[in-house]
Amino acid sequence: MISKSGYSYNSSDNIVDDTVDLRVNSAGHYKLVHFPRFETTRPTGRPDYQLLYIASGIAHFQKGETYVPLPAGSAVLYHPNHTQFYYYSAEDSSEVYWIHFTGNRVSQYLSDWGVPDNDFYNVGINSRYISFFNHIIHEQQLKKENYMELCKYYLIQILILMNRGMKEASAPYNNHVSIINKTVTYLHEHYNEPISIIDLAKENHLTPNWFNHCFQEYYGMSPQAYLLNIRIDKAKEFLTNYMLSISDVALLTGYSDAFYFSRIFKRKTGLSPQQYRKNCMVFEEEHSYSPTHSIIDD
Template identity: 40%
Template sequence: MLNISGYLNEYDEEIVDTQNNNSVNSCGHYKLISLNKFETQRPFGRQDYQLLYVSHGSANFLIQGEMVHVPAESFVLYYPGEQQHYSYCLEDHPDLYWIHFSGLEITELLKKYGLYPHHLFHVNSGEECKRIFDKIIRELQLKRTNFFSLINVYFDELLLLLSRQIAEESKESGKNELIEQAIEYFHKEYRNKISIEEYAHKCNISCCWFIRSFKKHTGTTPGQYLSDIRINKAKELLKNGTFNITETAEFVGYDNPLYFSRIFKKNVGMSPREYLKKTVFPMDLLNHSWL
């Protein structure tokens, strides 16, 4: 197992700093190479805080009483006195970093960055995170002039990076919620006249942003998505013989049957009349005067 570590006092000690605002006690990097499994259990936790980063692969962590399989680019935060149980399996290719810290204002610092009282965080800045961890480990190992101050500056940078990722993820989640609402609205109101521009305006968002975000989320534009809903419903109605072509066009939201036929052919590759000839039984066709 690869184990590269650095300690404030040369060995793994549960230091609770009551003099400094924040203090990094130790930091390290674990990677399973041949060992099938590595497991840590601390029923009563530690006196300091611990932040673990799964940079590659995955690992299992006890989080608030439940074992969770944590994927790559995720952080797990353990608080003082909190039960710890985590394991790494070779088959999951785990590559992890960890850091222990304490201090007079740690709780306030975690609150400031939006981390407290949460336990699990996902990030998209893997290389940046690893770079910071590696610098902290190196400073703890070499202990050059002003290393203590420097590792705490690096630690603050790590928390800032994590905080930014959380904020951006939350913002993106809000955007995705708008898209999900639009999708639900289209499926519910497809029979009515829908203007993409008016819908965006009603939601107090830019039409350009809405179209761009919708396409990023679904792979297609809002207008095309709405057309797909209508044409799929039209295919169902025509195949079942529920309505004739004109009635079907009107039912799915098209006032002009000719325009409906053009949109249908563009989406399906054949006209509604051709579609009927291929999907409805020939004997049924003889009984349909609307062909």
């Protein structure tokens, strides 16, 4: 069995700490190779919270009277003093990351970050979870300055990402989430180039109608509208650079025709590019800092 772990507290410290909002107590990683089975039995649970993430293989958790096999991409959250029975086996190639945490605002944070009260979650397979778990373990082992704060924020990122993962996994278009995410990244990186949504759909082996539907469901707008928002936002940024002409701004945002760009910009913002630039100049003049000097006689 491969095992690594780190701890933020000493044996004499209290596992429950109500003097802080959130604290990571410990974290670790188990991977069964030759060891046939590893079992955890806690009839009365632990006094702190525990989050487990199945990175690969299968892990078995008791629910009711039976054990439920949870595949990779699953997460389990145990609240304080909840019964815990689970096991991993080499036969199932189990690989699991775990973390214990405490604090006086944990319940509120879980609610704010959209983590539901039920125990088992499908959060999807994401290498970033593993990266953050490993960061926490590493920080707890080295215990350098402010390591507990870093561990806290790594945990926050894990919980927020898992909330996203739950939503994506439960969406009817979940098989296409990676395509949508890749498309968004592409639009941000190539907004100033000619972009065909039909070609993007074909490259991802989707019909244009289904591609548009999936994107609309996820972002609340079509990919064309998303691209337009990127271009308008970048145009606003470029218009504050008074060395650039309107034609320059048009080209930098993917429009070869400055007049067409101006029409699109005004339709979207209610102002022509010239009017928007003028308003920016007036705003800067009104809010510029002019230090006053006073002369004090001796």
